[in-house]
Amino acid sequence: MHHLTLTTAPHELLSFMHNEFADEVARGDTYPQESPAGERLSREAFEGYYFAADVMLGLNVYSADVQSYGVDADSVREDVGTVVNVGINVAKGERTWEQCVAGFYYIKPNYPGRSSHICNAGFVVPFPARGHGFARALARSYLHYAPKLGYQASVFNLVYVNNAASIRYAVLPL
Numbered sequence: 001m002h003h004l005t006l007t008t009a010p011h012e013l014l015s016f017m018h019n020e021f022a023d024e025v026a027r028g029d030t031y032p033q034e035s036p037a038g039e040r041l042s043r044e045a046f047e048g049y050y051f052a053a054d055v056m057l058g059l060n061v062y063s064a065d066v067q068s069y070g071v072d073a074d075s076v077r078e079d080v081g082t083v084v085n086v087g088i089n090v091a092k093g094e095r096t097w098e099q100c101v102a103g104f105y106y107i108k109p110n111y112p113g114r115s116s117h118i119c120n121a122g123f124v125v126p127f128p129a130r131g132h133g134f135a136r137a138l139a140r141s142y143l144h145y146a147p148k149l150g151y152q153a154s155v156f157n158l159v160y161v162n163n164a165a166s167i168r169y170a171v172l173p174l
Contacts, residue, residue, distance in 0.1 A: 001141050002088045004055040004104075006047060010088070013057075016097040017104060018046045020126050031122065032158055050122070053108030054149055058138055059091045060102040060129065101126055102134040107146050110155050119151040 006014070022041040025033045033049070035041050092100050103125040110120035121142050125135050146154060 002057040004057050006051050013097050016101065018043045020124050021046050021050060024124055050106050053106060055104060055106050056141060056145060057104045058102040058134060058141065059100045061091055102129050103138045105138055105142060107149060117152040119146050119154050
């Protein structure tokens with residue numbers, strides 16, 4: 001996982017993330033944002049909403065690449081808390097962002113003040129990455145990183161009934 005900010009994320013990656021999020025918003029199944037008829041969600045609106053706090057990016061890397069970083073590939077699949085200390089551009093390699101982004105999510109306080117220890121997250125898995133288990137890996141990553149960022153609880157207060165993937169996870173036993 002890579003912790004991103006607007007200043008550390010490459011410009012092309014931000015463009016990719018904006019386009020993925022704008023497409024997700026346009027589908028109307030997952031996020032409450034709306035755009036005027038015939039318009040897409042603006043880059044400024046995306047950055048203001050998504051980068052209001054912490055953003056985590058998951059890249060799909062090949063087992064051989066992970067092993068070249070000195071990490072056992074099987075341990076990475078089992079432990080999303082495994083730290084592979086390589087930069088985002090090294091992990092990306094020669095691929096495009098479309099080829100390697102497995103998903104991304106934000107973590108931010110769900111409430112202000114005294115209740116700011118309760119967080120919320122919003123996930124995006126690009127269409128080419130869907131159906132490969134990346135959403136589950138992102139969710140496990142969220143459970144790992146949210147407490148490390150100081151959060152003590154989590155709430156998901158906007159899960160739409162037509163968001164089949166979220167509903168599937170919402171009914172999983174703890």
